[in-house]
Every structure is written in C-alpha cells, then in structure tokens.
Amino acid sequence: MDQELDFEMLVELHYPALYRFAFSLTRQESDARDLTQQTFYIWAKKGTQLNDKTKAKSWLFTTLHREFLVRRRKIVRFPEVDLGSTTDLPEVAPKLESADAPLLLQALARIDPSFQAAVSLFYLEDYSYAEIAGILEIPLGTVKSRIARGVGQLQRLLITTERAISGRNP
C-alpha cells in the first residue's frame, strides 16, 4: 500500500485540530488561519521527508508550535510573570457553563505563556504527557509541571472573573 501521505487527505484529517490549537494560542482567527496554513505549507516542503508517517500529526503540532514561538518572539517582549506559588491553589474548581467558552479562552491567554501550549494540548487532544513533551520538545517532568501549574492558574483566573461578574450582578 502506498505509504506516501496524500496532502489533501492530511489536510482533511488534521486541519480542524491544528486550527483549534492555533486559535487557543493566538485567540485571533486570522492568526490561527495563518499559522495553520503555514504549517501545512512547511509540510509540503519538508514533511515528506518524515520517515515515520504515523508521526505526521505530532510533526504538524510541533511545527505549528515552533512557528507560533518564532512569531511571538518577534512581537512580544515577554513580561516578567510572577509564576506564583502553587501553594496558592484554588479552594474549589470553577464551574464552567457552555456559554463560558470565551471566558475560558481569555483566561487561557492570560496564564503564563510558557504554560499555554501544554495546557491547550492537554485539553484539545487526548495526548499522553509523553506525547505532549515530544510535541513541545521539552522534558516529561516539565510538561507535567506546566500542565498542573497552568491549570491552577486558569482556575484562579476564572474564579476571579466569576467573582467580579457576580459582584457586578449580585
């Protein structure tokens, strides 16, 4: 059987997942489209050299994340973020309603940038920690730590937002 991955089929299989990952990182449709297109463009140039075609999806995610980092480095001077102590854990996880999706995305954009991609992949795909580590090219322990701390930050931000909203609308 032909082992070459057909470009059209590859797009068919993975463009929604890649777009959602890009959108979770950028929160802008135009940027998410651009990153996703660029990723497939790079695949067209280099991806065919990938020996193990079963890793095409991970390769695409890694490439998209690299592209995102390259672009962000050009435009953002990373603010000094107080990562905070994980001792400051939320007492209780916030309740998410279906209408809260924009709030969740906003909160995701406000967590420490180094946690964002790991947290996004953790929720968007059913990848194991090891697979996320492979995609983001960081050690397994770092992935676990970033997800835990990122989710903690996410919950704290959502609780703060929740309280602010309920304070305004008692």
Place this chain on the structure above:
Amino acid sequence: MTQHEAKQVLLRYREEVSDSSDLEIKLALEVAARNPELNEWLTTHRNFQIAAVDQLRSIPVPPDFKAVILAGKPTHSVLGRTSFLAMAALLVGLAVSAALWFRPPSETKTFANFQNRMMNFVLRTYQMDILSTDQAKVREYLAAHGAPSDYALTPALSRLPVKGGGRLSWQNHPVGMICFDLPQKETLYLFVVDRAVIPDSQVPDKRSLVTPGARLSTATWSDGQRIYMLAAPIDAEALAKLAERNG
C-alpha cells in the same frame, strides 16, 4: 502525600490522559479516596476538566478554511510587525510556491485510485466532521457541505446504528462518508461519490463487488447517479451481506 500535594498533582489529572503507570497520580487518587474534603474537590475538578475539554474542542473552524489551505491561498497575518513590504514579499513567495506545491494531483480518476484513497483514509487515524446517531442529521450535514446526501442504504445498512460522518474530498470532488457501528465494535465506513466523478466503468451496477483484504474488506456498487464503497475490518462474507441490496 499531604492533601495539598495531592491537589497539586491532581490539577493535571484527566482520565483520558493520565495512565495507571503514573505513580504520582495513583497515589494522589488514593489520598483523595480517603479524604472526603479532597474527594469533593476532585469531583468538582473533574467536572471542570470535562467542561474545559468540551469548550476548547468546540472552537468553531471557519467553514471555508480547508478549501483555502488546499488552494494554497495565504491569508493576511496580524501577528507580525514585519514591514508591509517584507510581508508582501513573503505572501507572494508563498502564493507562488503554494501554487506549485498544491497543484492538482496527477492521479487519474479511476475507481481503483478512489478505492485506494478511501482505504488509506480508513487505515489511518480519521476524523468525523459530525458525531450523531441520527441518520437525518448526518444527511443534513453532508447536504450543507456539498457532499452526496441522497444516498440509498441497503436493508442491512439501514438497520445499523449510525455514529457520524464527514465530507471528504477526492480530486476536488466531494465524497460523503457515513460511519456505522458494527456489532463487533468495529466501524463500518460507507463512502458515496457522484458517478460522474469516476468515468471508468468497472464499478458493478447490479451486484456488489466484494474484495477481501488483509486489513480491510471492501464492497462496491453503483446505483443511479451514485457510486458506493463500503469498507470495514471484517471478513468479506459479512461485508457482502451488508452490501446486499435485496435484503
């Protein structure tokens, strides 16, 4: 492990991701099982994780986006502060390169090629565009996305539970995909394409042509303006029964 430490570990806990070999998670779950307060926190946390998954996975994808990728048309970016000229040069470069890379495949429009492509799709990780047990909703989705939706099911297929479907593309023509649950817990795929897309006349009209395979069996037939292809990892005899048009 203290309650606080268990909570820290469980922040990264999600049933679909965390496996039983993760000792930290295992230990934290044991602590939670013995600690009512932590257990209550874990219940709420689990609900949060499920809701977060649902919400992020429902980020809408622009409906025209796949066609844009395939056409290789770059969109403008608001990410960079790159100068307008540099960006314009990049876009022109991308457009030229993409036009070369994304040109239509030279593959000929034969049924064998269509069959091979659909089998490749089944054998690799696939994704359904719509998950639904309602056949009408799947048809509605396919119709809305330009794929054949007026397909006729064989009697055996109409008795199978549908699980979803999707719109694929072959040679820039829409292909409808309908997925069914088989009693063996396998997935059965039905692909439907316009007869006009595949001019070769090897597709049987009256009876189904069943092809056994090492990993997949397929059955094909045509009916009116449509060509049908069934594929599933089951033996050819079982597939032939599903493709039987006289019940």
